[in-house]
Amino acid sequence: MQKMRLKNAEIEKRTHLEFFKIALSVDCVIFCYDKKQLKVLVFESDFEEYAGMWSLIGDLVQPEEDLEEAPYRILRERAGLHDVYMEQVHTFGHVDRHPSGRVITTAYYSLVDIKTHKLPPSETNLHWHDVNDIHKMAFDHKMILDTCLKRLREKVLEHPIVFNLLPEKFSLRELQDLYEAILGVDLDRRNFRKRITLKNWLVDLNEMEEDVPHRPGKLYKLKNQLKSNGKNLRLKPQKLAV
Amino acid sequence: MQKMRLKNAEIEKRTHLEFFKIALSVDCVIFCYDKKQLKVLVFESDFEEYAGMWSLIGDLVQPEEDLEEAPYRILRERAGLHDVYMEQVHTFGHVDRHPSGRVITTAYYSLVDIKTHKLPPSETNLHWHDVNDIHKMAFDHKMILDTCLKRLREKVLEHPIVFNLLPEKFSLRELQDLYEAILGVDLDRRNFRKRITLKNWLVDLNEMEEDVPHRPGKLYKLKNQLKSNGKNLRLKPQKLAV
DNA sequence: GCACAATATGTACTTTGGACACATTAATAA
DNA sequence: TTATTAATGTGTCCAAAGTACATATTGTGC
Numbered sequence A, B: 001m002q003k004m005r006l007k008n009a010e011i012e013k014r015t016h017l018e019f020f021k022i023a024l025s026v027d028c029v030i031f032c033y034d035k036k037q038l039k040v041l042v043f044e045s046d047f048e049e050y051a052g053m054w055s056l057i058g059d060l061v062q063p064e065e066d067l068e069e070a071p072y073r074i075l076r077e078r079a080g081l082h083d084v085y086m087e088q089v090h091t092f093g094h095v096d097r098h099p100s101g102r103v104i105t106t107a108y109y110s111l112v113d114i115k116t117h118k119l120p121p122s123e124t125n126l127h128w129h130d131v132n133d134i135h136k137m138a139f140d141h142k143m144i145l146d147t148c149l150k151r152l153r154e155k156v157l158e159h160p161i162v163f164n165l166l167p168e169k170f171s172l173r174e175l176q177d178l179y180e181a182i183l184g185v186d187l188d189r190r191n192f193r194k195r196i197t198l199k200n201w202l203v204d205l206n207e208m209e210e211d212v213p214h215r216p217g218k219l220y221k222l223k224n225q226l227k228s229n230g231k232n233l234r235l236k237p238q239k240l241a242v
Numbered sequence C: 001g002c003a004c005a006a007t008a009t010g011t012a013c014t015t016t017g018g019a020c021a022c023a024t025t026a027a028t029a030a
Numbered sequence D: 001t002t003a004t005t006a007a008t009g010t011g012t013c014c015a016a017a018g019t020a021c022a023t024a025t026t027g028t029g030c
Helices: A067-079 A141-156 A172-183 A189-199 B067-079 B141-156 B172-183 B189-199
Strands: A023-034 A037-044 A057-060 A085-092 A103-111 A126-130 A202-208 A218-222 B023-034 B037-044 B054-060 B085-092 B103-111 B126-130 B202-208 B218-222
Touching (some): A023 A067, A023 A141, A037 A057, A037 A172, A057 A067, A067 A103, A085 A141, A141 A172, A172 A189, B054 B141, B085 B141, B103 B141, B141 B172
Parallel strands (some): A023 A103, B023 B103
Antiparallel strands (some): A023 A057, A037 A126, B023 B054, B085 B103, B202 B218
16 A cells, blocks of 8 residues: 555656656536527537537647636637636546547636627537537537536526626526526526515616517616626625524 | 647647646545544645645546546545545646646545544554644645635535534534534524524434533434435525525 | 533524516507 | 507515524533
């Protein structure tokens, strides 16, 4: 037992022998909200074993690149996305998860507004896909997607992050539709409005919706001090549940 | 932009060139509860740059070892710990976080009962240290500890995991002391008992404390079906907070 | 047996969440 | 112009959970 243990001091001696042989990648679960559906950005894998299957966007972490920088670079390079909400979720490291060798991957999810963050026209293979209608994926990407979706559902209950999926101005109806799409449940309109009011997240813009085929609703925006980009924002001292 | 991107299909060609040069380690934040303090298992680093500073227990992930297996192996080998609660928290990957090269690390925390999980006498350099009295640590281990502690504090509010830090049988007073130690707050005894009763986590053993220098309290244990070892256990359909 | 210290329990108030009904507004069609 | 329609906007009642707070009880130890 003792001989198996690698002391820190021994790492240098064994550099580039058995241990420095792992590749680290980042996979990005990029959510958007469109047509009352929560969608995720995927493309058809060009990897031999998984040709034609949906794949998340990812890349290897560069040798001189901080881990947490990589997902931002990938979003820039692959999807032309800047200034997005981003959160690390989990690292997946089964020995055989990648056919090419030992590639472990750290999963991040991000939230983008499809209206202000248009995909570059050159990237024609990118595709927004309904999260409820995606079953088989390349590699272990389905598990990665499910893990990120689960984390997202937990997070939106207590933190004002869904606004990253909406335009600056939105109606309460749009906000409720979004919550329903993320959580996969129907919410009572009156209670939803009461709770949102109680959370004190929104500013009434005193403007109305336009070009809607029904009575226009009032427009709101997120309070400025609640705007976040992935840093954990604590709204109020957390209740003691125990 | 396009030329910088590494397609999945290209990974093989570049194997062992620029990318498969990273080492992956696991660092374990092992919590226990003793003398009304939340403690973490550390040892004095034998690493040159950090000699004498407190270090978390960790090791490199073996070439043929699943990532999630590594923390269990490390607990077995380094601390003689078996069957412990374990949860992955975060992966730290700053380029210069390790002096020996590109070593990224995935942090796990675990919860052990110090009474049933005794440290092996051979490991004399291991040390249980009060989490509130540990400031400088080797590498980025202080940040890792803080991140795990934050996660623990969030988790115990909704999930019955603190029982992994207690013996099989415990009094409500011990349980409250434990919550106070983890959360760093004082709790009202009457309200605490009410909420714990409401959660319906406990079984009244109809036994009393013994050998206490005051009136003995009743003993309880966790309901069998709530015993967990790191798998996420959902107690009931989560309330919709929005 | 008496003081002490910790256990055990209950009540009133407040806050939050959930079920539910009705009036109002603007677009649209008759 | 008017009636219809479909969505917005608001309020009430009740249940559940959280918080503040007081008193009786039991065993220890002097």
